[in-house]
Amino acid sequence: MLGKAVVLFVAVAVSPFAAIMVTAFLLKEEIPADRLAFLAALPASHPGPFALGLFVIVALAWAIAALVTYGYIAPLRSIAEGTRVIALSNRRHRLSDEGSREMREVASSINALADRFLAVEADVMGRIQEARQALEEERNTLSALVAKLTQGVLVCNPEGRILLYNPRAQKLLEAEARATGAADWVGLGRSIESFIDETQLAHALEHIHHRLAAGDAAVLVPFVVQRPGGQTLSAHVVPVLDNDRRFRGYILTLEDITQRAGVDARRTTLLQTLTEGQRSAIASVRAAVETILTFPDMDEDGRQQFLGAIRDEAVKMSGRLDALEVEYAEELKAHVPFQEMLGSELVAAIGRSVRETGGVDLEVDAPLDPIWLRVDTLAIERSILFLVSQLSQACSASALSLTLEQRGGLVGLALSWSGAPLHGEALKRWGLRNVMTDRHGTSLNLFEVIERHGGAIWAHPPAIDGRPFVRVVLPVSEGRQGADRDAAEAGYGHDFDFRLFEETTQVVDRMNAPLSKLSYTVIDTETTGLDPRGGDEIIAIGAVRIVNGRLLRREIFDSLVKPKKPIPEASRAIHNISNEMVRGMPPISEALPALHRFVEDTVIVGHNVDFDMCFFALAADETGVRFDHHTLDTLLLEHAIHANQEDKSLEAIARRLGVAVTARHSALGDAVTAAEIFLGMIPLLEERGIRTLAEAKAASAATPAARHHQY
Incomplete structure (x- = not known):
């Protein structure tokens, strides 16, 4: 100008x-x-x-x-x-x-x-x-409906790109891989072959096509998937057909059968032990009997010798059978089918049982927030009933109350009373006494009931109010807690996009592809300072995906990163990330490889993205990953679109495009804001004739600001 x-x-x-x-x-x-x-x-x-x-x-x-x-x-x-x-x-x-x-x-x-x-x-x-x-x-x-299903459900197009998935599928396919460090992300537009063996899936689809060609109306192909960490999934594939019965894609259902497969394997081992272990003993008994029958005139000493051999083998067989019976009983104890139950409903049921069975009024209390437990309800009820009975006799307990409380991933059932305290030795003796007999006829003592729930029990001296109590600690049900949390955050389940049914080819020539057809990952970082080459480090990474022109708010990457040096006070004043917050967080050597998998097969977008990419490049030797993705910078695109607007800050651009700025100076918050800004820029770029990735990169490079964005 x-x-x-x-x-x-x-x-x-x-x-x-x-x-x-x-x-x-x-x-x-x-x-x-x-x-x-x-x-x-x-x-x-x-x-x-x-x-x-x-x-x-x-x-x-x-x-x-x-x-x-x-x-x-x-x-x-x-x-x-x-x-x-x-x-x-x-x-x-x-x-x-x-x-x-x-x-x-x-x-x-x-x-x-x-x-x-x-x-x-x-x-x-x-x-x-x-x-x-x-x-x-x-x-x-x-x-x-899909979100509430207990099975994992995914819908894919013919090329295996995911069009729909529910929280259960996401948990099944991501959770075990997270534990091994080989995590991939379930997401719209991603390939199912990242999670399911390509050969197995191709074989199942080939079988489907063969049966469809033969005129089979109801097609369902089962197979078993082995996942990292020893996870075993039962999978079923069902084709999706159009009105002309042409193949449009498929539905894949998943169920975790790891525990069931382990139980079956152990029971098979027990059966093999029973048959193989008794084979030689039975052969010895048979040989002795046949010898006695073959030689009826055998002298008495010889007969007694063979009868002794038969008796010894019979005793051995009996001992082996007794041992197998005990082992089988332990196997049944370890795999009792538990049920998901709200903690408030459990303590209410215990209160009713104690009142109706023992004639004792038990006051119960539970928090308003839902706490889910995975328990054998009858066993827990019988255990608390047993404790109430023993406390009434041994400690003259009165005014009993049962309180449900949660601390982290554990739930405590605190049974308190007015009366004499309970000594630990007495609780040890009680723990060895039977409290119930299960459906297999196996007797269970108090400690066995608590142990098979993965819990613990101990006696406390009187608290501040003078009331002693016994605490039973049980683990929280992660499945239902996670499902409730997902439902609370995500509303009605997970997102889906059936328009991807029509896109049967992957974008190969990204540079000449329309901007609206590409998949993007919008990133942002928080750092200890503004000098990546001077030793400043990343302390937070946020990213969100854009697929088919839509911002996928549920498909995010959000991680704090532990730096090698303390976070300066001046930096903390901007992003409010303290040294305590990053303690125990993954280092950059773990965070960047995970991000690299998250941004796979997408174009990276960011506001002043060269700043972030410089940090990634400098950490390449340490992390072992290089981000060679195409990038677009919303700041440079703003210069190309609005050269005459003086204020080009993130807030000003967002204000012009009608984007709400939330969680400013948090990595994920700024990434979401930049993503919405980028989506608002696409029609403005197209109006100026900038329709492809190559044209957008050229327009960005031609701006005067591009010369000042070298790090």
């Missing part, structure tokens, strides 16, 4: 002299020589007036140039950019009412037109929303 102002100024300043020279040239034949000499000598003979006149002309030229440039040209360009934002990205954006009277009138007229357009659009969208309401209800119902 300044260059154009200078050109305009020179043109205005030179124009009077040019006019004089042209006039003199045209009239030189008619101007007397003495007049020409006078004009030529005028600057030397009257320097003051001449300089003053020249200054006036130059000042006037500069004023005219500045007036035209900054009063009309610059405001008009800014108005044009703002109008494009209203038309293509943010309908609620309004032009600033500044500048000359004419510019204010233009801006006011455009704002009035935008208000009218917004009102008409709101009316149209209201009618469309009414028409789509039934479809949206069906969509929410489908999402809710």
